[in-house]
Amino acid sequence: MIMESLARGCLITCICAWMFCSSFVSADSLTIDHRHTDITKLTEGQINRAKSVLHIAYGHTSHGSQLTEGMSSLVGFANGGGLGLTMPDDIFAWNNGGSGGALDLHDYAMGGDVGYYPDWVNNTRAYLDNQANSNVNVIIWSWCGQMSGKYTGGTLTNEYLAPMSMLETSYPDVVFVYMTGHVDHGADAAQKAACQVIRDYCAAHGKVLYDFADIEHYDPDETYFEYVGDDCRYYNAGGTELGNWATEWQGTHTEGVDWYTCIAAHSQPLNGNRKAYGAWALWCAVADDMDRDGLSDTWEERYGGMALFSGGSGNYDGDAMTDSEEYQAGTEPTNAASVFMISDMTASENQAITFLSSTSRVYSLFSCGDLCDANWAAVSGAAHRLGTGDAITLLDTNDVHGLRRFYRVGVMLP
Numbered sequence: 001m002i003m004e005s006l007a008r009g010c011l012i013t014c015i016c017a018w019m020f021c022s023s024f025v026s027a028d029s030l031t032i033d034h035r036h037t038d039i040t041k042l043t044e045g046q047i048n049r050a051k052s053v054l055h056i057a058y059g060h061t062s063h064g065s066q067l068t069e070g071m072s073s074l075v076g077f078a079n080g081g082g083l084g085l086t087m088p089d090d091i092f093a094w095n096n097g098g099s100g101g102a103l104d105l106h107d108y109a110m111g112g113d114v115g116y117y118p119d120w121v122n123n124t125r126a127y128l129d130n131q132a133n134s135n136v137n138v139i140i141w142s143w144c145g146q147m148s149g150k151y152t153g154g155t156l157t158n159e160y161l162a163p164m165s166m167l168e169t170s171y172p173d174v175v176f177v178y179m180t181g182h183v184d185h186g187a188d189a190a191q192k193a194a195c196q197v198i199r200d201y202c203a204a205h206g207k208v209l210y211d212f213a214d215i216e217h218y219d220p221d222e223t224y225f226e227y228v229g230d231d232c233r234y235y236n237a238g239g240t241e242l243g244n245w246a247t248e249w250q251g252t253h254t255e256g257v258d259w260y261t262c263i264a265a266h267s268q269p270l271n272g273n274r275k276a277y278g279a280w281a282l283w284c285a286v287a288d289d290m291d292r293d294g295l296s297d298t299w300e301e302r303y304g305g306m307a308l309f310s311g312g313s314g315n316y317d318g319d320a321m322t323d324s325e326e327y328q329a330g331t332e333p334t335n336a337a338s339v340f341m342i343s344d345m346t347a348s349e350n351q352a353i354t355f356l357s358s359t360s361r362v363y364s365l366f367s368c369g370d371l372c373d374a375n376w377a378a379v380s381g382a383a384h385r386l387g388t389g390d391a392i393t394l395l396d397t398n399d400v401h402g403l404r405r406f407y408r409v410g411v412m413l414p
């Protein structure tokens with residue numbers, strides 16, 4: 001999502017710009033998929049926050065154990081410096097109860113898997129209604145099979161999506177994590193269609209999704225395998241087996257350095273590795289937005305607490321930007337003088353657009369020739385810039401002399 005700021009002012013004859021803010025952050029869906037399997041991108045602070053905030057209950061059978069088995073063996077891999085990790089020892093430790101500074105994850109908390117309806121719903125309610133589990137704030141269920149069958153049988157909504165949504169209503173302080181099922185080459189079309197139904201539902205309704213199937217379509221180099229089985233074998237469109245993406249990658253990389261061995265039910269260790277990386281990305285992301293309003297809880301706490309900004313649509317400091325826009329732009333939501341705006345524009349050989357940037361935000365330059373058309377386009381040759389916390393300048397190096405140009409700057413979270 002991009003927010004844009006324009007400053008009004010004349011650069012040279014027929015070249016001017018205008019300022020406004022548009023778009024906003026809202027309670028977006030959160031999807032964890034193959035794009036979130038680089039565990040080296042997680043920070044120690046994010047991991048420790050997940051460990052301090054989360055109390056997770058996980059219901060699963062064999063396929064779902066790829067997450068927890070992968071997470072178990074990840075501890076030693078990271079301790080040994082795998083992938084160049086230099087985190088403190090045992091930072092990825094987890095156990096039931098969270099003792100010793102580990103992540104609190106109640107493995108096999110609820111019997112069965114999400115394929116067994118209505119058992120999984122009843123088991124969830126019984127678990128959460130048990131006072132002994134009153135601190136649990138994340139529920140996650142995996143599939144083993146049945147997903148594609150529910151799709152073809154027309155019960156995917158009534159036996160999965162709708163009950164999940166009802167549970168969310170019943171337990172508003174608990175984050176429920178949706179999942180896609182494992183890839184299934186034997187039922188490829190139905191499996192893909194079922195996954196897409198789940199993805200579309202989660203995207204449309206602001207849900208949290210761990211996209212199990214998507215992770216199984218990619219190797220660590222982001223090579224995509226369209227026709228693939230849960231054992232990582234891949235095929236052509238005609239069904240001819242071509243290889244195994246996991247064993248091939250493992251065979252050309254170093255165990256203990258690039259990947260680690262682990263139990264991965266029905267599959268290969270590399271798949272378990274990637275499930276664990278995705279799981280930790282999930283824990284970190286969930287822990288930083290427990291109220292699911294699209295605003296980082298860390299950011300909200302920095303400026304006074306989540307109660308001040310709930311929903312993000314308010315405007316605490318009364319300036320021209322909503323709380324959500326302030327979050328996206330990295331401006332201060334409690335300081336009306338802190339807003340996202342172009343501060344200077346100069347025209348000489350190039351058109352120079354200057355503004356105060358924020359760290360951890362990415363900026364890009366757009367222009368158009370007619371505000372009535374408002375046909376904004378990225379300025380060619382103007383690279384995206386990472387904010388520094390100081391003023392930065394974006395340049396339009398194209399020859400626009402004699403042309404009318406309006407500029408605006410877009411900002412987004414990386």
Ligand SMILES: [Ca+2]
Pocket residue numbers: 288289290291292293294295296297300306
């Ligand atoms: Ca939040």
Ligand SMILES: [Ca+2]
Pocket residue numbers: 315316317318319320321322323326333
């Ligand atoms: Ca504001």
Ligand SMILES: [Ca+2]
Pocket residue numbers: 317319321326331332333334335336337338339
């Ligand atoms: Ca402000």
